[in-house]
Amino acid sequence: MHFNRIVQVVTAITGVLVSTGEAVAVNPLPAPRSITWGTTGPKQVAGFLVLRGSPNQIVSEAWNRAFQTITTLKWVPAATEAPIATYAVFPTTPAKVKRAPSLLIEVNLSVKDGNAPLQHDVDESYTLDITANSPVISITANTTWGALHAFTTLQQLIISDGHGGLIVEQPVSIQDAPLYPYRGIMIDSGRNFISVPKILEQIDGMALSKLNVLHWHLDDAQSWPVEMKTLPMMTKDAYAPSQIFTQSDIKNVIAYAQARGVRVIPEVDMPGHASSGWKQVDPSIVACADSWWSNDNWPLHTAVEPNPGQLEILNNKTYEVVEKVYDELSGLFTDNFFHVGADELQEGCYNLSTITQDWFAANSSRTYDDLAQYWVDNAVPIFKKPANRRLIMWEDIYLSTPHASNVPKDIIMQTWNNGLANIKTLASDGYDIIVSSADFFYLDCGFSGWVTNDPRYDVMSNPDPSTPNFNYLADGGSWCAPYKTWQRIYDYDFTDNLTSTEAAHVLGAEVPLWSEQVDDTVVSSKMWPRAAALAELVWSGNRNAAGVKRTTELTQRILNFREYLVANGVQATPLVPKYCLQHPHACDLYYNQSAISP
Ligand SMILES: *[C@@H]1O[C@H](CO)[C@@H](O)[C@H](O)[C@H]1NC(C)=O
Ligand SMILES: *[C@@H]1O[C@H](CO)[C@@H](O)[C@H](O)[C@H]1NC(C)=O
Ligand SMILES: *[C@@H]1O[C@H](CO)[C@@H](O)[C@H](O)[C@H]1NC(C)=O
Ligand SMILES: *[C@@H]1O[C@H](CO)[C@@H](O)[C@H](O)[C@H]1NC(C)=O
Ligand SMILES: *[C@@H]1O[C@H](CO)[C@@H](O)[C@H](O)[C@H]1NC(C)=O
Ligand SMILES: *[C@@H]1O[C@H](CO)[C@@H](O)[C@H](O)[C@H]1NC(C)=O
Ligand SMILES: *[C@@H]1O[C@H](CO)[C@@H](O)[C@H](O)[C@H]1NC(C)=O
Numbered sequence: 001m002h003f004n005r006i007v008q009v010v011t012a013i014t015g016v017l018v019s020t021g022e023a024v025a026v027n028p029l030p031a032p033r034s035i036t037w038g039t040t041g042p043k044q045v046a047g048f049l050v051l052r053g054s055p056n057q058i059v060s061e062a063w064n065r066a067f068q069t070i071t072t073l074k075w076v077p078a079a080t081e082a083p084i085a086t087y088a089v090f091p092t093t094p095a096k097v098k099r100a101p102s103l104l105i106e107v108n109l110s111v112k113d114g115n116a117p118l119q120h121d122v123d124e125s126y127t128l129d130i131t132a133n134s135p136v137i138s139i140t141a142n143t144t145w146g147a148l149h150a151f152t153t154l155q156q157l158i159i160s161d162g163h164g165g166l167i168v169e170q171p172v173s174i175q176d177a178p179l180y181p182y183r184g185i186m187i188d189s190g191r192n193f194i195s196v197p198k199i200l201e202q203i204d205g206m207a208l209s210k211l212n213v214l215h216w217h218l219d220d221a222q223s224w225p226v227e228m229k230t231l232p233m234m235t236k237d238a239y240a241p242s243q244i245f246t247q248s249d250i251k252n253v254i255a256y257a258q259a260r261g262v263r264v265i266p267e268v269d270m271p272g273h274a275s276s277g278w279k280q281v282d283p284s285i286v287a288c289a290d291s292w293w294s295n296d297n298w299p300l301h302t303a304v305e306p307n308p309g310q311l312e313i314l315n316n317k318t319y320e321v322v323e324k325v326y327d328e329l330s331g332l333f334t335d336n337f338f339h340v341g342a343d344e345l346q347e348g349c350y351n352l353s354t355i356t357q358d359w360f361a362a363n364s365s366r367t368y369d370d371l372a373q374y375w376v377d378n379a380v381p382i383f384k385k386p387a388n389r390r391l392i393m394w395e396d397i398y399l400s401t402p403h404a405s406n407v408p409k410d411i412i413m414q415t416w417n418n419g420l421a422n423i424k425t426l427a428s429d430g431y432d433i434i435v436s437s438a439d440f441f442y443l444d445c446g447f448s449g450w451v452t453n454d455p456r457y458d459v460m461s462n463p464d465p466s467t468p469n470f471n472y473l474a475d476g477g478s479w480c481a482p483y484k485t486w487q488r489i490y491d492y493d494f495t496d497n498l499t500s501t502e503a504a505h506v507l508g509a510e511v512p513l514w515s516e517q518v519d520d521t522v523v524s525s526k527m528w529p530r531a532a533a534l535a536e537l538v539w540s541g542n543r544n545a546a547g548v549k550r551t552t553e554l555t556q557r558i559l560n561f562r563e564y565l566v567a568n569g570v571q572a573t574p575l576v577p578k579y580c581l582q583h584p585h586a587c588d589l590y591y592n593q594s595a596i597s598p
Contacts, residue, residue, distance in 0.1 A: 024169040025080035028156035029561040030210055030536035038171030040132040045158050045166035046105045055114025058259055059147050066151040069568065074160040078563035079556045079581035104130065104168065107137045109147055116143040118258055119336050125177035126150040132171045148261040149176065149210050182434055182508030183538040184213030185531050188515035190220030193243035198520045200256050205528050205570040207260035209535035214257055215339060215510055217267045221309045224277025230324050237276035250332055266333045269341030270322060271375050275309020278321065285311060285318040288349035302349040310349045313375045314359055323382045336388045343394035345372060345402055368402035376404040392434065395422060412507065420497055427502035435509040438480045440492040441534065443513040443526050445484055449477020450516050486533035486558055486575065490542050490551050509538050528572035529562040549596045556584050
């Protein structure tokens with residue numbers, strides 16, 4: 001089977017055309033929902049491809065970028081089902097490419113509604129057709145955003161002919177649309193600063209892989225990096241004057257993302273994970289700031305990680321400040337969705353809060369769940385003010401200890417604990433869900449612990465394997481170890497066990513990259529190309545038409561895509577020795593290509 005393919009591709013490139021739909025080296029990611037290759041042979045692409053039918057400037061500029069990439073990269077698929085050394089990089093025979101009967105000279109685009117805004121659930125479908133005899137590449141889309149996806153597919157289809165020109169290997173017909181409307185990554189600029197150029201680099205990777213949501217965890221307890229015009233003192237808690245996002249920086253990020261079909265959803269984490277910035281406005285709105293944090297001394301334990309700080313839920317001033325912050329950011333970010341945090345509320349923090357302890361003393365029936373409910377009842381009306389606003393919260397507000405019992409059902413829950421079990425619970429309780437199960441999707445896992453003065457590392461021997469210790473056969477301080485590989489991410493069947501009604505509540509999925517150990521130097525290598533495995537999982541799924549898991553088939557696709565990301569300026573990490581991408585499936589663990597069972 002593979003030997004057949006190798007022969008076919010090689011002969012196609014040296015000009016002796018073999019009629020087979022399989023003889024293509026191109027392997028776009030994400031795999032389209034439906035792609036049918038013709039058999040009549042390569043089509044040459046003109047030195048300039050004109051775009052007709054652009055409905056607006058976003059589409060025109062996206063085409064200019066795509067075409068610029070096509071002509072400057074003259075991409076040679078780096079990992080194909082054929083060995084690259086015999087492919088087009090180092091042609092060993094003189095040029096003898098058979099000219100296709102007609103040259104491709106234009107893209108004929110037809111967009112039904114060029115004005116549909118980039119918001120949740122907008123139609124992202126497109127079709128792309130290249131026929132044997134027409135010089136026209138036909139693209140249809142219902143919206144601007146579908147057209148952009150067609151371009152990122154097309155730019156992966158047009159490749160070098162090995163002799164300075166460009167080809168599409170065969171006529172092709174694609175009908176494509178995403179399985180899920182929410183396909184995201186999360187960056188965290190609170191734990192460490194991430195610069196605007198590095199954020200734009202993430203957006204470039206997203207556009208190429210058809211991810212459409214950048215969830216931006218703006219701040220955390222550690223720092224407040226966002227310029228606030230109404231509360232300018234908040235950025236006293238930025239790490240440095242140079243590590244502040246001005247409002248024009250943020251507008252630029254949003255515009256850059258929108259031009260690439262990517263929504264930017266801000267998160268301000270409240271009432272937990274809140275200290276820096278807030279305490280500059282008024283120290284009385286933050287509980288337990290600057291207390292001891294760890295549980296080495298349980299009664300003093302106030303936080304899951306340093307530094308502590310949670311908003312004072314019972315202080316009326318808190319809501320005045322929250323409203324100012326929220327209103328200002330609501331005016332800046334253009335998405336209908338807004339993430340308001342609500343994870344990991346720590347009871348111990350409020351041991352240091354007089355107002356809270358007095359509240360409990362005044363009525364001994366009150367619990368911390370009542371406190372969480374108080375937050376929901378008082379904060380959610382503020383958050384819901386903007387028209388069309390939909391809120392996202394971490395599932396903790398509903399499922400953890402403590403939690404509120406009455407959380408409005410129109411709030412979207414982002415799930416990160418207990419894998420399939422929590423997805424099932426939230427969906428059966430009627431919540432819309434974003435899947436970010438930590439055991440599968442957290443990209444920061446497996447990079448060790450980071451808290452200091454930790455004696456657990458000071459162990460000289462490895463015990464019997466049946467008694468794992470911290471450093472040996474255990475997590476080494478990374479609470480969600482081990483590292484999640486691209487295969488782990490792609491293999492996650494996150495709707496298993498859901499009824500169809502429950503499954504309809506799954507809006508999509510997102511890979512978070514928490515940044516305790518991430519800044520500009522590593523953000524792209526930790527994000528990519530693993531986020532591309534998620535991208536295909538939520539775009540066209542992890543199964544072939546027969547319902548069989550196609551992780552092995554993704555191998556060459558993602559190895560090629562990693563090289564393509566790097567070529568496009570996204571510093572994605574290598575996944576394998578280069579030998580493996582040049583020798584398809586030579587690095588598989590199993591000879592049996594069906595070893596990953598349905
Ligand atoms: C371009 O597309 C439009 C709409 O689908 C169609 O009517 C027209 O004939 C096409 N033009 C060419 C040159 O293919
Ligand atoms: C556009 O919308 C129509 C009607 O909802 C749908 O049938 C079609 O598949 C969509 N996509 C494209 C590319 O036309
Ligand atoms: C909080 O206060 C309670 C009651 O005094 C005490 O039992 C507990 O140890 C304190 N700390 C935490 C983390 O709960
Ligand atoms: C806080 O606000 C509530 C409701 O608006 C009000 O009843 C209460 O008196 C206020 N408390 C203080 C201390 O201002
Ligand atoms: C005391 O708190 C409990 C639990 O929240 C509540 O049901 C009850 O109404 C409260 N009693 C008074 C007098 O506020
Ligand atoms: C999914 O359903 C199967 C079969 O009913 C069951 O064995 C399994 O425990 C369930 N998994 C979860 C995570 O609920
Ligand atoms: C390959 O693996 C699958 C799944 O484990 C198994 O069903 C099949 O029998 C194996 N094929 C061979 C030839 O061993």
